[in-house]
Structure formats: C-alpha cells, structure tokens
Amino acid sequence: MRTDHGASPPRVGEVLDATGTGMWRWDHAAGSVAMDARAAELMGLAPEPVTVSTSVVRAKLHPVDFVELDGIITLAAAEGGIAEGRLRVVGDDGRVRWTVRARLRHLDADRGAGAVRRPGVGTGSVLVGTLVEAPESSEARSAVTGDWRRSREAFLLDAGRALAEARSTAEVLRVAAGLAMPGFSPDGLAVFGVKGDHLVVIGHYGHGEGDETPFLDMPLTTPYPAADVIRNGRAVYLSSPAEYQRRFPATWPLAERFGRQAWAFLPLVAGGRTLGAWMAAFSSPAAFTPDERSVLTTVARMLAQALSRASVHESERELSAGLQRTMRPAHKPDIKGMTVAARYVPTGGGLEVGGDWYDVIPLHAGRTALVIGDVQGHDVRAAGLMGQLRVALRAYAAEGHSPGAVLSRASRFLSGMAGVAHYDDPDTVEHVEDRFATCLYIEADPALGTLDIVRAGHPDPAIRLPDGTLMVRPTAGGLPLGVDPEADYPTTRLVLGPGETLLMCTDGLIETGGHDIDTGWARIRTVFAENPEADLEELADALVRTVHGPASHHWPGPLADRREDDIALLLLSRDAQAVPPRETGRRTVLSVAQSDASRIADARGQLRDLLYDWTAPDQVDGAVLMLSEMLTNVLVHTDGDALMVAEVTGRRGTRGLRVEVADGSDELPHRRNPGELASSGRGLVLLELLAGSWGVDPRGEGKAIWFELREDAPPPDWG
Template sequence: MTDSSRRADGEATSRLPLERRRAGETGTAERLALNRTGSFEWDLDARTVDVDEAGLMVFGLDSATFEASPSALIDRLDATDRARLEATIDEAMAGGSNSYSVHFQVPLEDGTHQWTHVQARILRSEDGRAHRVIGVVRDATAEVTHSAFVLDLEKRRRRQASIVERTTAAMSRAVTVDDVTAALTGPGGLVGVGADGLALGLVENSTLRLIALSGDSVEVLEGLGSGQLDATLPLGDTILSGRPRFITSLGALVRRYPVLEPHIGELQFRAVAYLPLIAQARSMGGLALFYRERTAFSADERILCLGLAAIVAQSLQRAILFDEEREFATGLQSAMLPRRIQEIEGGEIAVRYHAAWSGREVGGDWYDVITLPRGRIGVAVGDVQGHDTHAAAIMGQLRIALRAYAAEGHPPATVLARASRFLAELDTDRFATSTYAQVDLATGAVRVARAGHFGPLIRHTDGRVGVPQVRGGLPLGISSDFRDEEYPETRLDLVPGETLVLYTDGLVEEPGADVDAGVAALIHEVSGGPDGAEALADHLSDRLWERWGSGDDVALLVLRRSPDLGSPQAPRLHQYIHQADPQGLSEARSIVRQALTDWGLAGLADDAELVTGELLVNVLLHTEGGAVLTLEVLPEPVRRIRLSVQDRSSVWPRRRTPGETSTSGRGLLLLDAVAERWGIEPRGEGKAVWCEIGPGI
C-alpha cells in the first residue's frame, strides 16, 4: 500500500465520526449519559475515585464540588445501604472475585431516594492483589420498581392460586350440604376463600334460605336474607338477575339498596362481592364475600371470586343430589322395616338401623320382633347380599316370609329352613345371612339358630359378656341350592337382668382391619355400656357405627330380661353358669359369698358356698348344658336363704351310699347335713334342685 493510499484511508477514517456527528449521531459516553449511566475508576492504591459527568449525575453530585474520594460517595448513603455496599465490596476483594454487582438507594436533594446499580470489575496484579476497580453506575429506579411490581403481581397470583386449590380440595371432600357449609365456616374456611366473612343462601321453592354465616358482625344479615327472593336486598338481587355485584364501599351499598341503611352501622366491612351460584344453567343460590380492608376489585380478583362461586355451586349441586338420594334410600329402607316394636312383658327391647352413606345404594340389613304363641317372642337380624335397591326389595320379602313362618310357632331350625327355600324360589342370585331366636322371658329359655351369621352376645348381670358357641348352617338361599337345610339349634338361658345382643356385620367390620378386632371392640363396649336396652343400643351406635365409618349399614337388636332384685327385705340374684366356662364355678361361689356379705348374712356364706359348689358340679358333670343359679333371702319371721340350681336335664339325682374310698356320691348327703330343707322340682324342660339354709343350721 502506498503512502498516498494510507493517507486517503486515514482521512476517510477520521472523517467518518465527524460525518456521523453531523448527521445527528452521538458517541458512546453520550448515549450512556442519556440513559443515566456513567462510569467510574477507583484507584485502590491512591484511594481516589474518578467519576465521569454522567456518573456524578446518577449520584446527584456536582462536578465542581465533588472530592475524588470514595468516602464522598459512600458516606452519603443510609446506614443500611452503606453496610450492604461495603459488605459486597469486601467479600469480592477478600474472596478473589474479579467482579461484583450491588443495588442500593442514593438520597437526593428533594428528600427522595433513587435506586442505583453498580457493576464493577476488579483489576489485580500478578500476585492477585487488587489495585484498581473500574465499572459503571446507573439509575435503576425503573427497573427495581418494575421488578417489585412483578414480584407483587406474582405473589397475588400465587395467593389466588392457593385460594382456588384450598377451596377445590375442601369442596371435593364435601359429600352433603352440611359438609359444604362446614368447609366454608369451619376452622380455616374464611382463610381458604380469602375473605373476612361470608353468607351462603340456597333457593328453595322461590324462597331464599341462609344456610351459612361466618365472620364478625355478619349475623345482622340473618334477618335480611331468608324469605321470599327480594330484589331490594343485594343477595336476592344477585340471584334474580344472575349477575355478580362488586361493592367497594358501604355508601355505595346503601345507595344501591336503601333498605340496608338502618343496619349499615353494624357491618364492619368495606367491600362485598355478591355472587350468583349457577350450576347447569340453574340458579341455586348466592354467595356473599365480605372484606374489611379491600377498596377495589381488580380484574383478576373478580375472576377469582367468580371461580370460587362456580366451585361452591358445583359442590352444592352434587351435595343436594346426594342428600336427596340418601333421603330416598333411607325412606325406602325404613318402609321395609317394622314401623314399631311392641312392648314386651318381662323385658325391654331396643332396635337400631343405620343406613350406609352411599347415596341410593341402600343395604339389605334388617331386624324384626315377632309375637309367638304361649307368650314367647321371636327376634331376628339378617343381611341380604348387596347394597342396592334390589337387595332392599329382597330383604323386605324375606323378612315378611320369615315373620310368617315364625308366627306359625315353628322352631328356629324350621323357620330358617323354610326362609332359605323361599329365597331360593325367588329366582335371584342373592343370598342372605340371619340369626333367629325364640325367647321365653318367663323362664329365660332361649333357642337360637343361625344361617351364616354372627351368633348372639349375652351380657351377664355382673357386666361380663359371654359369646355362646351357637352352631349354624349355610346362608339362606345357598343351603337350598346345595340341599343342605340343616340349622341346628342351640339352647341358652337368659337370667333376669341379662341382655341378649344381635347385630349385623356393619357394627364390627372396620375397613382394613380383621373382623375379630371389631367383635372384640363390640364385646368391650357391651361390657362397659349402660344397663338399659335403649341406652345400650345408643351407646353401641355412637361408639362403633360412627367409629368404623359409614361404608355399611347396620341392624342392631338389644333384648334385656327384666332384673329380679327382690326387695330390700328379701333380695335376690340370678347367675348363669355356662358348661364351657371353666371359671364359672369359681365365680359363682364368689358371687354367693359377696351377696350374702352385702345382705348382712355373712354367717351363712360358708354353708351356702359349699352347697353352691356341690349342686353346680353335679349339673356340669352329669348334664349337657349350663345351670342357672338363684339365691334369695326369704322374708321374716326367720331370716334364711333359699338357693336353687336349675338345669335342662329331666334326670333327677339319686341318693347313694358311697364307700370309704369313693370320690363322688356324697352331694345329697352333704345337702342333708347343711340344709334346713331341700327338694327337687320340675321346671318346664328341666328341673331345679333347691335348699334352704338358716342361721341355726
């Protein structure tokens, strides 16, 4: 390249900026200054800082008075900002970093503050020592303000999303209308919808019924909502028009609805959102949300309120449908159960039925009490397979058939066999389980048969609960299909004051748990429950049906034989001793001794306890059933006791003459020696051996 060409290129190059400046273009420094951005250079060794004109403008300083020292810049800052700036610089210097960036506020002459941003690079020598810092400083007020706005907007949106999530979760768990109102008014309900108060109303036959109120001072609305839909009231107006109303001051509320003026002083809210509840194009009611601090509703907030109303409306529609279906189901089931249970002589009886919480899926559980010939009663519980209206219909037919067979006086085995045949002839694929018992309250005799069902429980007078081993057959319907209609009977004794409990599986089945645990819980509650039949039925319902949940229906029957306590002058006790109970004999002897001590006849306890053991051993060894022990005090003039042991055997004991080495045969001889009088009496299906013991014997 020749010298002339180099000169030509240099002249062209030197002319280019000048031509651009003439065309109105600016240099880099000018462009930065126009954007309120300057530069600085900090000499760490000399402890001076050089700031250009644009940088001084950012700091709000005059170049004529500025001292080129770092303290002239830093000392002007507030303590908090100064500490943050110094900490950032010290950390970068000591940590070996080559740059740092920090935001802080610079005070201006008019008393305001300006957000400032410094971006700097640290220059170091070969040994790593920092000796100079160069960087830019700019006005970041617009950036920080915009960032704060974005953060606040994001925070509001997260809060709104959280409100929608919490409300959706709460409403998804609500099954009934009561569940919906509980979710809105219970703990955390108002927080969930982001309001300080709420009112919820449902439309029923052109009238408005407030079903939920929550929040301070909203109780004044209770008298201003329920009744005929009225467009002069805000909630009624919202429902009738189908349009939401967003009120941002109480004054505006009164101007729009003058009828509220006498009550406006009682409200402690500044803004209200009145929202129609619409589901499937039908107005169901209205929701009012009250706010103490809010003075405006943004577009997002209005959309949020409308979204909450839609969630509540859908939940209410589902809950109302469930309540209607449940009312239909329980009505159907109740219509098929006995309308009333007759009073019985010699005892008390209580029945309970609880439907499963499963909409129209009614169950097939039932109970029945049947008047029988010769003063007896029949009691039954049962369960038809399935949880639907078909199961309920079969239950109704089977219950009526079983009642008819029982009323004819047939024994339990025959009643269940005929009921099984009847169910098989219905041409259905359903089977049923049942326990049926004939009870004679005059004698306490109980004859029980069961078809694939739980056996009964017997609560004794001392609170112990027995689980009799009741033999059983196949479920009803199945037994006829298999031509096996054998339902063996088990005979039990119900002494005065004892209670018979019949139940279906819904009372003892807990989801995910073994049924034996449920039976054990039932036994525990029967033992610890009150004595009366009604009170015990309520106790079991409260403690078990509500404990397990509502997945299955329950039928419960409690029959108590009236207690026979005698009188204060002639008290009496009864105790049943089961043949399979190894502790029964020992407990009976203890009960006799304790009773005589309580009655002031402790002097007769030794003889009475001895006779009790002999008579009970004779029954338990030589008969095939249990025994009923009766101990009573005979009236004056001579106060003595009468002890009786009753069994079902018709074979009378024989007096024998045992040898010296015999281990048995001395029972009657011992009775002769201890008792003042004794004898044997026939008792219906068995006999009773009795004796009287007096103070002189």
C-alpha cells in the first residue's frame, strides 16, 4: 500500500473558513463575549476580532432568543454541560436578517492543569463554542414554546414571591412542597443539608413518617446522588430507574422502595457556597429537557436563597431571644403586700432588640428597687450597653447605696463606657459614638408604702388612685445617665397607699403612633378608665394592646412582630389589705469601738434587758451568743468600730427579733470548718444553727450582718 507522506491534516483555520464557522467565548460572570472576525460578522458586527458586553449581543438578537440563550447558558454554567440553539440576528430596524446556530460548551476552570475540584466550590462560568449561519426553518425552535413558556414564567414569578416571603426553614419547605411546576410536578421532595462530613435531611414531602431514617446521618462519601451533588456542585438527573441503578447501584435499594420513575438532584448554592441538595422525585418518567432543567435550576437557586435567609433569620431570632432573656428578671418577684406586673415589647425588624429594659431588685430589710430605663438607639450596641448598665445598677443597688448614689455611680459607669475606641484588627480603629440612657429608679418599702424616686431624664411615674383616677406625679430629676459623670440626682419621696397602683414606662408606650407627651398620657388614662376592675396582668396587656394589638398573658410579656419603638413598663400595686407599719415594741442601739472591747459585754447585757420578757429563754441565750460572735468578728477582722441595732416587733408570744451588726469593711465573712480545739471560725456555724434566718447586706460603705428570731418558732433541731 502506498502512503503519501506529503499530505497533512487541515488546519483549524482552514476548516473554520471553509465551513463559515466563527469562534466565540462567553464569560457569564464577567458579562462579556469575545468573538473572532467571522463570529462578529455573523452577529451583525464589523468583521474583526472583538470583545463586547452581553448587552451588545442582546441588541443584535431577537429578544425572545436572547432570553432563551441566557437561560441555557446559565444552565450549562451550573451543570457543566452544552448550550446550543438557533438565534435570529436582527438589524437596526428590528427585522430578522439571518439565523445562526450557536453552540457553547462549559469550560471548567477548576479542572484546568490537572486541578482537582473542591467540594462545595462553584464551577467556572466561561463557555466556548462556535457560531455558524443556518437557514431559517419553520420547525419549532424549542421543544416547548408558546403557552408553556408563559406558564413557566408565571410559575417562577409566583414561586419567587412565595419563597421570598418565607421567614423560617419550615415555611420554606412548606412553600417548596406546594409548588406546582407547569407540565411536570414532582410528587416527592427532600432537602438535604451538610453537618460536618455527613448528609442530613432538613425536610421532606411526599414520603411517610420514618422514611428519612436511612438518610439522616449519611457520610458525604456515600455513592448517593445527593452526596454526589454536594461533593461536586453539579446537578444529577436520573430519567429512569434503570439509569439510577446503573449510576448508583450501592444506594439504589434505598430509592427503589419508593416506586419513583425519575429524579432530579440539584445543588443548593448561596453566596458561592453549597448549602445542600434538593431532590425532586417523579412518579412518571421525565426526559429533563433543557427547558425543564432550566426551571428546576431556577427553583433550586431560589430555594437556596430562601433557606439561607431563613437560617440567618432564625439565628437572629435565637440571638434576640437570648438577649431579651438577659434584659428581664429571671423570675417574677414576690413582694409581700405588693403585686408587680411587667412587659417588654421590642422594636420591629432586625434582631428585635433595643435599649429599653426593666428590673426588680430585692434589697436589704425587705425593701425592693424597681428600675426602668432606655439606652439611646435600637441596635445591638444599644442592647449590649443596656445589659452592662443593668448589671451595674444591680451591683450598686445591692451594695446598699441610696437611690441618688446608685444613679450617680451608674452615670459615671456609662460615661466610661461611651466613646471608647476598639480594634477589629491591628490596622483599624472603629470609634464608638457616645450613648446616653434615661432611667427611673424607685426604692419601695412594702411595709410603709414609701417610694424614694430618682429620675435621670426619664418620663415621670404615674399613680392610679383607688377611684380609678390616673395622676402623673412630677418628680425631681437630673440629666440622662452618661451625659455628665458628676451629675447629682435628687430624691423625691411619695407614699403608695393601699389599693393604689404605680406605673413606670418608657416613652415607647407614651409616644408610639404619632402621639406627643400630652396625647400619649391621655391615651393611657383612657386604658385605666376602661379597665377599673382588671388585675395588674390584664392591665399590662391592655396597655400594650392599645398601642400594638393583642398581647400575651405570660410573664414577662409578649414579643412583637412590628413595632415603632421599644416598650417597657412596670406596674406596682399595694394591696388593699396591705401589711401595716411595723409595730416597734422596743429598740436599742450601741456602738462598740475598736479600742474598747469591754463594750461587747455591755452589748450582751443590753440585749438581755431588751428580751427580759421573751417567752423562750433558750432563744435569749442563743441570741446573746450570736451577738457576741458577730461583734467579736468585727473587732478581730476589721479596723473599724461596730454598730449594734436590736429591735423587737409584734405582740407578745408571736414577736420577732432582728439584730444587726454593721461595720465599715467591704470584706464579706466566709464560713470555715474549725477543728475541735480551734478558738475561732464558729460564728457563721452558730448563726446557721441558732438563727431563724440570717444574712449579710452590703451597704454604701461597709456591710451589716443580721439574724432574726421568732418567739413562736420551734427550737432548733440539734439532731
């Protein structure tokens, strides 16, 4: 056989010229198209190599053809496949000049130079291919056209709207289950997510309870279509059971029992990250034409975005709920002779948190502090400052400071917090703007009904009288907290009578809805007038309802969906049969100087004299012993003097004794375990054994340790 060694294969350029074929490159992400001279000529441009934007190509093609081309290119970019179609090129007058056949193949940038594709990383978006002139044909340009295309567009519009409105993962799955795709609708759906290196089922539809069990904790390395989609980021279409069994024989038995005839597994990609996979299963065979794949791909993209938004929203709600829990007392306070109700309603949108808060703080000697305040702003920083300020106020109140001193210290604290610069990274300093807070602080004595009120730029409190009249009580006030660290806060004393109710609130309750201070208080007065017999919980709900609609009956109140401003309110009512003022039968006070320990004996004698007719002699001996230990502890472990206050109240036979020993040291006593021969460390042990109750109260300067006994109490159990 003779071989012609002089022949050579035709070059690419010769073939392209001979067939009238042009080359082009479509960069879907960059929105640009590069063409050689022939492709540019076929596209109606000057016959020279050129790179243009996709908008230029759009202008040269029939509008319907460009929309279809853009859809199949998007699909090819997502699936790594081929995009082809017939395109009508139009002139400046809008008339069709000729028809070209376009073919583009996805160029996977991740597979260049032997690179290994990374799971969860999006594919490239560059396609390369050919353009060749084609005679106009009367044949259908697509397998599905006309009414189906209009139905598809309407379906995608409705699906996008419904998924955009879904606010939780459960709502997204419910919307996905109700989607009726034009011409072909799946009767089985599942959404898979990723947890670590395992596949998890987020939700499913069209399957029985427990059917998801084999897929709940499947490793991503499993030869299962959903795992393959998540690993590679490309859709998997299985048009028949035979194809499923051929491509995934190991996991075919898991799918066989459901009796489906076709499956589509598509990646759920949001923000360039593969979140999971969506399975659409069909009880009838499906060819998965380009149009059908385009619809499925679009739905998968919208579903991924909806699930991503829902996840963010649910995380925000979880954070919001955690922040709100820190804003309020953990338990409803129990104040003898008084009743408390409270509500907190956050502002709408975002994390649903703001700067409003309230608190109820138990103090020494049966007194209670009620606090309500509002940090400037409705953002996370306002909520953070509010939490820090709330803790600081609690600490200052627990130390025993007067109400004015509590707010003065809180103002200095907030001044130190505001305007501080912090670093997000070594090269960036973010300046934090100054913030201030308004606050109303009330120290209540349930027995006497007295209210010691200090106010820092906050709305005045109001009191409802027994006849239902609501009166705003003007009180002396100072600047908002954080404005002037040296500001003073005067105290106003009011008395809350039996049957009267105190209202403390933030300006959100007064001014929401376009009201000013006068019309806002008028609205609140109307609520009180219309609910004369309501208890405090019902009244609190009525106050919130008049501004924002129905409220919850559970402590500490409802969360709102849509709010103009935060609302916090506190209601304090003194029972009609309030506890009467203490009946002080007798009282003695004695100071024991550090330099005169002999006064301890005088204190013991004074206490015995005070209890001369006490009906339980053993209790008298125990009280004297405990007092001696308390005074000795002060003189031994501090550098200051001790002050004893002993008081007997009530009627003979049921009287109560309270003994306090105060000193100027901030160091709190600690219990120790003394040995048999130890000469100290027994004071707190004795208090636990002998006292009816006892405790340590921090004061503004120093502390007081106290114990109480009741005359009718049973003797201590020595067993």
